[in-house]
Amino acid sequence: MTSPELTLNGLLEQISALPRGPFSPAEILDRAGWSRTMRRPLLNQLDTLVALGLLRRSRRGSYLLVRPLQRLEGQLQRRGNALQLAGTDGQLYALAPHQSLAALSGDQVNALLLPQRQRRRAEVLLVDILRHQQTEVVGRCQASRGATGCWLLADSDGQRYQLQLPPDSAPKDLVDQVVQARIQRYPTFDSPGLAELVAVLGAADDPWTDLPRIALAHQLPLQFDAAALAEAQAAASQPVIAELAQRTDLRHLPLVTIDGADARDFDDAIALEAQPGGYWRLWVAIADVSHYVASGSALDAAAWQRGTSVYFSGSCLPMLPEALSNGICSLMPQQDRLALVLQLDCDGQGGLRQTRVHNALICSRARLTYEAVQHCLDNATSDGAAGLDETVAAMLPQLAVFCDQLRQRRLQRGALDFDLPEADIRLDDNGRVRFVGRRPRLLAHRLVEECMLLANEAVAALLTDDENTGALYRVHEAPDAQALIDFQQFIALYNLGFNLDPLRPDGRELAEVLRQAAATPQAFSIHRLLLRSMRQASYSADNVGHFGLASACYGHFTSPIRRYPDLVQHRLLKRHLGWTTTAVAPAALEPVGLHCTQCERRAMEAEREVVALRSCQFMQDRIGERFSGFVSAVTDFGFFVELDDFFIEGLVSVRHLSDDYYQYDVQTHSLTGQRRRRRFTLGQAVEVVLWQVRLEGREIDFVLADLVPRPTPQASRRRLSRGKQG
Template sequence: MQGLNGKRWKVLKNKQGLTGVLSGNPRGFAFVVLDNDPGSDIYIAPEDLGGAMHRDRVRVRIKQNDYRFSRSGYVEEILVRANQRITGILQKYQGSWQVVPDDRRLTESVMLPGSEVDEKLEGFKAVAQVTRWHDGRGRPLIGKIAEILGDPRDPRTEMYAVMSRCGIDRMFSRALEEEADRLSDVPFPHDLEKGRRDLRDLRIVTIDGEDARDLDDAISIRRRPGGGYRLGVHIADVSVYVEPGSPLDLEAYRRGTSVYFPDLVSPMLPAALSNGSCSLNAGQDRLAFSVMMDISPEGDVTDREIFESRIHVAKRAYYSHVYRILEHEDPVLMTDYGEDLVSDFRIMAELASLLYQKRISRGSVDFDFPECGIVIDEQGRVTDVYRKERTVAEKLIEEFMLLCNETVAEHFYRLGLPFLYRIHEDPDEEKMKELAKVCRLLGFHFRPVRPLKSAHLRDLMGEIQGTPHEKLLKMLALRSLPRARYANTQTGHFGLASRAYCHFTSPIRRYPDLVVHRLLKQALGIGSAQKTVGGWDLGEIAAHCSLREQVATDAEREVDQLRKVEFMQGKEEQEFDAVISGLTDFGIYVELDNTVEGLIKSESLGPDIRFHPESYTMTGRKGRIALKIGDSLKVKLVKADTASKRIDFEWVQEKKPLNKGPARAHTARGKKKRFPKGTV
């Protein structure tokens, strides 16, 4: 079907309505992101919302004659209310109290009739429990105060507000904690050991960060006679403790994922299980699900076994230790770990390098965005923010987990049975054309030929690496791609250039992995095969877990930004070295070496500075190019505001002009690194 401006529209079936998640806008309208077609958003006008709010799951119907948008509709039914509790500022309005939502996409305040509130609490953060929904026809949103969070100027209050707004709980109910304690007291029920393969004599090690508590995965490795490797990936068998439909299972499903903040974790399962009986702690027998892979010298998986096991982790290793052993041959650490484990680490690094090269050669795309580390003291204050460097130790675990996930998904793909896949759809053609246009303007070669393959983006990532425009183009490329998500149908994984992929390796902290374990047991007819997902709708599980993943990622980013703002407070008037990370008509985004990012507002640059979107530059008098992405600047901190989570800088202009002449592309050098969240 041909639409306006020559664009092609999709014809959407309208017989039974379409389901998806509503994404609100502060101006009142919204879009519905469809479950089975995330690229085909449905525009919903304010008068067609029918009382639906941001993040609600809804059923919509398409309007037949609406020429404002190619796909316009109305909310027919609200399936799931996502905003049972609304976080905001407590205010008095016409003699009554109300909570004004923090999230501007929630456009209705919650009225609190009959609530008795201390006048001193006006302006504090509060959580309102909704007791009556508005209907879109004038009936107000009614609620009651569920919790007073505190003064919004306190960063911990803001963190609690983010968690409440995203539906992320800090604690479990007493009943769930007691049930987890009961289960953890019986780590090896005899009926669950039957048929398990005993691998306790196998040398197995975990490799994680020093602060990790929920250890999902462990590794074993050896060389095969005649060449190649025998790689074992051993994953905590959470399914023996969390039965489908049990209170613990329903709570894990509701949460969907563990959420990690700098000084707080909201786990998917209570600590007695996540840090205790399920965690693959060193020196203790544990129940596991093992995937043993024979790998050729060329990096191909030639044979695989998937089975229930009982393991005994020989030692817990840390990323920092493995790095120092492999890169610096630290004599103290080599003695501590022993000759056998040191040899294992070297074989692991060798195999990981082989797997990485093979993955990249088939077209897998690596996006690399710097991660930040945030140090919190015992009083909850931020003492440092720094740029995290990923080492060979993190990379080898990543390669092994990618291979294991792919091996399990391939196994199910060949069986042709119902499964929960991790998919990444092909990019939108129009977005790729826009990316190509920007690349040409900046001097890079990228032609989105049809059909576009992941190898084309891989080559672009290699070309831009190490250049001043690397961050901008990687961000634009990432935004041009759909988010990776869960699905009960297999469409492949574009970013990994993989035919079939799933999440199997983190069942302590991701609900989809737990579902995959249950499906595997059912398909293989092993162990507790009768304890499956039962009659649950895999499509519904996929949609819910995709949403919870996105909510968790957004919350983690928001809290990280909050903590960065807190770190910068008290540093007003101090000067810093920065690099331009973005240019817009309202200012310049700059990034410090520690990943702290802020804005230099346009009005502070003077009337002569103009932004040119066609070349991503800013010019001063007589059209001379003054600023471009990647330029180094000296900046001064003006303000760090926790309420808005914004950091404002001023440019400390030097006497000599910066970087005369046009931007030029450079040949990429350096290492490729890991995927950002949402791409695998």
């Protein structure tokens, strides 16, 4: 074991301080003042640096630095089953073997860039942990063998490690319980870490325990502090009608909310009025959250910390306490509410002509669901409007016509409509998964989306020329040229995309590719490949436009109950209109945008993990069953299959393609057998058998139905038992 005084970081500092040329281990020991007993640990460290290509060792036992040491800093991130370093230079680096530091995902580290090997991604050697991001962890308690207390098997961003809970912190009844713990000593390769108990979340086999476990693993706050809750209760107790003197009374408008059946936080309500000459007037009312959440308050701090509400199947972690999110801010039917209302006057083709903003008092006429609206639209000449307010029932078909005009305008200017499915996860009363499917995509969804897109653009346009206020934009840069070249090479196999210019991407040309692909078996795969070619959208004070929406100026405004950037935009709009002086200064908007982007991605990762976990739970009792599906992605280690009847994806590993040796073609996204020429490519229909489910890894493995291995009964039982671990 390496002496604690002899660290890799200290050794590198000594080597860097030596004169150029060969050096001996004795010189290092003398220079550092290390005792001769450290010679063996020192030789081990030096030999590791030789193996990594940093040093060269002569026959006489001296060492020579191959090239000047190049250090860099960054943060460790999880990618698949491995950690990678996201450098401050914007590059991603793989972690080389022979690491001497037991670092965790999220750690800020100092690393050494290694000589790049042929056809390998640049690798680094971790030198020093500058800062641990994780101070609290979630995991399952296990019985301790031969030691006091119990072990906590922590799971952080897919990385598993052990911490010891001492007996005064861990009573025996904690075994098989999921707990939250605070790290007191971080684990190393030589010893486990130490932690103290914070809270017991529940039994490991209780499905409701999964959600707080995943939330805490992604550093998502579960509870609001007392100050934020007190402010929320005080705000909720304010009589809304007392604000009427300072507001425009718009309670006569036939505003309605349209949301999912299980929604409770209603940010937005809409109404449409036909105007003379074929013109339209769209009213978009958005909850005036900034009236209740003052900048710099405890509520604001809580919302800033969260950045966004996080939606899990059957549960939600709200950005604001429920007294606001489901109470006084929510635009519930037949309840007076404070709102910022956009009056959007449009021509007969959906072109925006004028925008007015009202500081208003409103009253939603009805709380509609997507399904109810769709039923009304589908049965406009029969009883589809039964039970609806007469004015609302007459408005919905007009809204469909108007929103189709908005959509056609967007598509004509080059907006991309990927229309990919979302997971529809249904649980029973005990939290067990009973179905994982694709959520239906209805015309009713499009009505709301088009109205919100128009409102978001209108507010961004009002703010964009105000240098004294600034704006927080939702930006989406054009795709990377190389990514588009790769995409073009693939779609050319299907006689698509010959007019694309990867160096000057045009959304209209890409939209045409999607339209043409819609009639092919590869439609879904082409949509997904193009989506993967896109850059991620983000928040920024610098307006570079939104490529995917083909919008020159776009921001988020319509969801302030659940998104912090929308709350920021509300404050900026009020300052622009002279209604307040309290808002983020223009110079501070860029770090605000970066923070909001990070919070959004953290929430997305947690939501994806919940979907993956629920998918595994749904499939874990179906090992050995046969399913139909299609190839959704191809890699050098196998291909992924998405099932036809369920929104479930799993891997067919090349290890289980036993009929041939398969070679991956990156250009065609295919695997081809070298002898029999059997080929697997995107969109191809396949029959598979469920082989294994790993709950802890959130992984599902399939095998081809005609290549099912013949395991022993003991192996079958092992696969099943591993699948049911939790």
